[in-house]
Amino acid sequence: xxxxxxxxxxxxxxxxxxxxxxxxxxxxQATTMFWYRQFxxxxxxxxxxxxxxxxxxxxxxxxxxxxxxxxxxxxxxTLTVTSAHPEDSSFYICSARAxxxxxxxxxxxxxxxxxxSIL
Amino acid sequence: GEDVEQSLFLSVREGDSSVINxxxxxxxxxxxxWYKQEPGAGLQLLTYIFSNMDMKQDQRLTVLLNKKxxxxxxxxxxxxxxxxxxxxxxxxxxGTYKYIFGTGTRLKVLA
Numbered sequence: 001x002x003x004x005x006x007x008x009x010x011x012x013x014x015x016x017x018x019x020x021x022x023x024x025x026x027x028x029q030a031t032t033m034f035w036y037r038q039f040x041x042x043x044x045x046x047x048x049x050x051x052x053x054x055x056x057x058x059x060x061x062x063x064x065x066x067x068x069x070x071x072x073x074x075x076x077x078t079l080t081v082t083s084a085h086p087e088d089s090s091f092y093i094c095s096a097r098a099x100x101x102x103x104x105x106x107x108x109x110x111x112x113x114x115x116x117s118i119l
Numbered sequence: 120g121e122d123v124e125q126s127l128f129l130s131v132r133e134g135d136s137s138v139i140n141x142x143x144x145x146x147x148x149x150x151x152x153w154y155k156q157e158p159g160a161g162l163q164l165l166t167y168i169f170s171n172m173d174m175k176q177d178q179r180l181t182v183l184l185n186k187k188x189x190x191x192x193x194x195x196x197x198x199x200x201x202x203x204x205x206x207x208x209x210x211x212x213x214g215t216y217k218y219i220f221g222t223g224t225r226l227k228v229l230a
Contacts, residue, residue, distance in 0.1 A: 105150035
């Protein structure tokens with residue numbers, strides 16, 4: 001149980017392109033999902049908290065207009081990197097918070113990440 | 120501040136025990152977690168401990184928590200080559216659903 005699917009796993013595109021990444025909770029409903037960014041050999045940096053049916057909450061320093069988040073259903077959140085540039089190249093990971101009664105403190109379950117390379 | 124520190128690298132021989140350490144500064148955390156990340160993949164939840172516990176054992180994994188020193192450790196018994204990965208501790212921030220992740224420890228198991 002508690003499977004989170006992230007798609008695509010790898011994207012290579014030209015500078016100026018917008019890229020959409022999907023995060024799906026396959027076997028549970030997630031009112032809260034999270035988007036992280038990870039640089040090589042570094043820890044995860046929380047970008048934003050995605051709440052179903054409402055606006056995402058962004059961490060300080062993360063551009064809302066650059067990283068658009070939509071959590072339209074209880075099983076899907078999307079991150080769109082708009083007008084991507086080489087400095088946006090990174091490993092993006094999503095997680096979904098487990099529902100009540102399925103784990104201590106409702107732990108986060110993670111997708112396998114998306115490697116984004118902007119040329 | 121809210122910094123979670125881990126040693127960067129640990130190398131052990133197959134069959135030995137591994138101990139990965141984590142120190143944190145936010146004493147109000149309710150749960151602390153250990154996650155495993157294999158190359159190019161997301162994070163896999165390994166185990167957790169509630170903040171009012173001192174120890175938790177789960178098969179080959181033992182978690183120790185010293186709240187006074189804000190120190191958390193993960194012991195892996197009979198370490199196997201498949202255990203080679205990066206291990207992250209994470210603390211949940213009280214009143215939110217957010218985590219603060221540690222800096223990560225790269226475990227290398229030598230055959």
